[in-house]
Amino acid sequence: MFPISVRRQFSVLSHLRIDARWFYAVDVPISKPEQFKYTQTKPPQKFLPFSDSDNSLLEESFKDGDKTVLQVLEDRLFNCDIKSMQLYPIYWQGPVYEVRRGIWFSNGTPIDQRLGELIEKQYQALKDKLGKEEGQVVFELDDKTLELSPITKSEDLTTTIAETFSSSESQSPKKLVLFKDEKTVFILPKSSKLMIQMLNPLTDELKKSIFSDYKIERGYKAKDKEKALAEKGSSSAFGDFSFINFFTDTAIDKNAKSDKAEEKMEYHMKNDFAKEDKDTKRDINHIVLCCHGIGQSLGTKLESVNFIHDINIFRKGLATALKEDSELQEMSPSANNHGIQVLPVIWRYNLGFSIDEPISVEDQNDGVKTLPSVSDITVDALRPLRNLLGNVVLDVLLYYDSWYKKRILSSVVQQCNDVYDKFLLNNPGWNGKVSLVGHSLGSAIFFDILCKQPDNLNFEDPNFDHKRYLKFKVENYFALGSPLGVFSLLKRQNIAPRSKENSVSVNDIDKEVLDRPCVGPKCENLYNIFHPCDSIGYRVEPLIRSEFTKFKPSPVPFANKSGFDSQLKEITDFGDEFGDKLTNNISKLFGNKSIGELLLLDSKKPETEKNLPNSPKESTKKSSSSKSTTVDISAESLKVIRQLNYSGRVDYCLSEGLFDISIINAIKAHTTYFENKDLTAFVLRELLSPKSKARLVSKSAVLMTPGEDDNEWL
Template sequence: MAAPVNPLLNSVSREADHAPQGLQPALLLPLTQTDTKELGPTLPVSSFDHVDLQAPSSTEGVLLSDPLPSYTPLSGSTCSSLTAPAQTAPFTTPPASPQNANFLPAQSTTVLPPSFENMAASGVGESYHPVLHHWFYCAEPQGWKPFTFSDSFNLEEAFMQGSAEPVATEGGRHDVYIQDRVRKPVYWEESESKAVRRCSWFKKSALDQHPQPYTEEQSALLEEEYRACVTSGQWHRQVNLPDGDKVMIHSPRAIIHYVGAGLEGEYPTAVSVNGSQAPLTVRRGTEDFEIEDGECEQVDHLLFLVHGIGSVCDLRFRAVEQCVDDFRKLGQNLLSTHFKQSKEMGEIGRVEILPISWHKALHGDATGIDEKLKPITLRSIPKLREFTNDTILDVLLFNSPIYCQHIMDTVASEINRLYALYCKRNPGFSGPVSLGGHSLGSVILFDLLSHQKADSEESSTDGVSSTTDDHSHCDKNRANSMTSPVDYLMGASGTGQPSVAYPKLSFKPEAFFLMGSPIAMFVTVRGIDTIGPDFVLPTCKRVFNIFHPYDPVAYRLETLIDPSLTNVRPVLIPHHKGRKRMHLELKETIERVGSEFKQKIVDSIQGTWNRIYQMYSGTSTQASIGEQVDEALASQLYLGEEEGPPSTGSGELAITVGRLNGGRRLDYVLQEKPYESFNEYIFALQAHVTYW
């Protein structure tokens, strides 16, 4: 009975009539022209990466009739290579695949084509080049993500020098401690430090979106065995990992990781022994990753963003720090696409955005509000009640003089702290600083900026307000009686913030950006119908109210200043690709054509009725009727410009809206997506968090 042949070799050599019983088939190397006439048909070879052939110096007329060497890993060794017996040709074979164990050999001899020797020998004698290491950090749940090229270079340089100092990465927002292999944020706090790894070898399953790196010890072991394979020219090397897995190095491009391979020599191909997953593909180096070059070191503008209610900011339940990361990347992409030439020439830098979080301080141990709410909260529908206490209740807490003071102190002190820390770490920064707020965060900043003092007011006062002002008078008799008197001060923002001392910011904002802001609603509820055209923020001269058309929380500011501007549409923000979206242009065209057609019908009916009345009254002549017909035809053929205020050419009407934004427009509306226009109510909740 013929012995099975390794299925990785698709060409099998056997003698048709002279193969001794009990021996493996004879393997023929290329023979002379006369000898090949007696041989059978030749089968193609399709898998060369799994074969390592060392041909003798003279291949003419060589017949290998001895059995092929079997693959037997060396027991007790981490790695083992294949060696052929002395009496046989130096030909190595990989382990047989279990599902092809019953493969029946062909009953004819086969001659190896000349191309087989060239391709099999392509992995032999290659020069070894050390792998380039790249630094990664753990970013759950996405897995491991690579640092930029510039950050990885700085980390590698610090690693080679054995530096114990933290290395600033990602624009200085995170510090990496090389010796501890951890990554910590600079401007905010995280519950756990992220792990950092120096990577060179990676594994990937069919379910993984990105390859996952091996540990540094495993990568060093694989690299050492790979070097041995390249320098010796002997492949099909087995590497036993400390966790029980096995890695087979067949060629530079064929490396397989077997999970839970079990006993020596057992190599499952479909499902691992523990039933977890199929064999993994192994990659050397970072060819499968798209790694960015790095952020621009020049910072032209600094922006602080304050979140709204709740601890999460979008429908993916991400914190404000994660949302700001996407917000920052979006700004960098727009700079690269719309200001590419200026960016390449170094004329512009980037915008640094830092988050301001106040929710944790409000619901922490300092206030104890969560513990106070537990006894009075019903036990039914616990998830919904927990959501209400954690998010919607923030609006009521803001309107409470006790907790409003805590929110104001937290936001102001956090802004001042981050600004001082940023200037300390970036002493060369001299650009403008702006503030931005989403939802309730914009109301907090509006009240804070409304109570800032201008330079003239500060010079006329004896003391200077700061974040360390004495707020003891705000807590007088509040904890003892629910009917204790409270002094409601009528100010520019109404009566909604009684007995609150507003801290002072350590800088003057360049601009104030509002996203989905309910400021106008809060001011109206406080008893103020209009703030008037003379209303300004003492230390901030530019205000932009940005909102989505379907956002149920957003309100306009222009009509709060001047109610006569109700029919004036907000400024439509251009799409980043230019112009307007197609469905908006179509909608406006239909509205314009419809209104013109309706007006023409009305004018035509009215003109016809007047002519008929004139004819029967006898006051009309044939000449006057002809003149009226000519006028009607001319009016139908003439297409004039739309009536309305003049435009500036960018979609913004040239009208003056108070002093809040220096007389310029305040309300800016985003363009909704085509599928959002089908039903406004379905995408209302999504519209409120779409700004990130």
């Protein structure tokens, strides 16, 4: 109704002593990144109060006028510009939300900023008169000019009321502003004859209950704050995402105008970033940058596809893992703060390729020519499904087109460096560690970036190419649900630690480096983590040393030893009559698979063990609890793989749930890594643990055995 000027000057009320309360919108943003093609069509209706600490910071800066942009919300991830009254993320592209400095409230919600300042200015001039018999004052409000014209005579009031409610829609609508007392004002629009009668000075006292929707009150009440915080997280807008929704055209909401889209945005803002009053700025000593995989272009059409939200879940999961694990607390700098900040890197929005837009190419003879869009060449039959595949699978094809691959690598490197620079700017003197997490195709992107990173790179060089190389050392690299193994296999490429044979310099050509028969990522520790049901995740250890082909991946331990899965493990290990009966019953239910096999706990039936070949060169060890067969890893293989990961292993497998059936769970397994508690606790443990390559963790591995393949499940 009253647009906010981006460059307007400070309020004339900044010098007044007012107990103001600051709010930010959570449902309808002012703007979104260009790729969303979003236009605001209505003002926001739902606002959330800033925490007490943020509120004090904003109010103090507002009055002093020294600083106009402040870091707010959880972990100070957002900037609040008190000059433009806007809230926006610092480290990634995202929606911009309206901010209000609330003085006058309607049902606990601050009214429009400019209108509120206008009412407050008039209130300051009238406050000595209000509350007295002659204190009721009525003004005429013009929405366009935002001017208040006093009405002093009853005749003028009657005339103005008649004009107001008889004005045509084409004329500027007028409202009546009634200052009732020291805390109450009524803003009355065009309405019924009853309202006219109630406003007549000759009628009985105005009944507040009748006009509650038109009443505004001065000051923020404690009960309103409690109500707002109680509603935080109550929305049911966010739920399990169903790929079935993709198959209907109604699921694609290009402008995010639907109520469901707004509810999801509201849910994310309330639950992902709202800061508790007791929260303070955390000390950060480790940054983790996360790169998304395929299908993120759907995020411009579906609020359900939201990598920012995935990373927020991951960030909160790290905090939860620390809270629930005393061992992690001992490793952490503080029992309440692990010192790790997780930030997203989104490359798809900047790629400039959409299935709905024509492709422009330069031709030496014809100049710039236009090719049809993917939608133009899409067959009409099953178009929604084809559009889905186009938005998702096309990302892989783009990455393996040399022109687009170069752009993607450059975009990701530049964004990582930009995030790093912004963090240094907001944290002067910071000298911590940086790790990377890549999911799906994002893992292959990060891997290629690390493989072409030179060995002796001078980050302080004035000619440093920030679009080509990372400007920081990478401590750990976690690949989640990664197709890296099969990509490398198709390229006939091995993976090895950095050495003189596969060293990289700034003079090398990136494409030639990435096409070498053997490549090595420039990082201290490499982790390849996958879920057994994830059909996109592949192993990489056999590409490092062929000996690891016969070894199982290292299991990711359970996050909570008292959890349901751990109880099942204890039952299978216990081996009593009850455990045997439970094992037999569940084995029948799941096609004669044992619980140990289902949970990847390396349990094998006795008859399977009898068929294992015994090699005199292998030092065989049989665990009494899991009945699995382990062998020593050769010294030569250990020497190689320990240069890629201090633990002596690179492949790590998450535990399969008891009721996870591969063919059904495949899609979910690939899309829920950041929600997995076992993975979150494992990553936190590895980030916090003191890593020493002189200390070997894994000297042996569990053998793969006949019948290990899960094809019989399909």
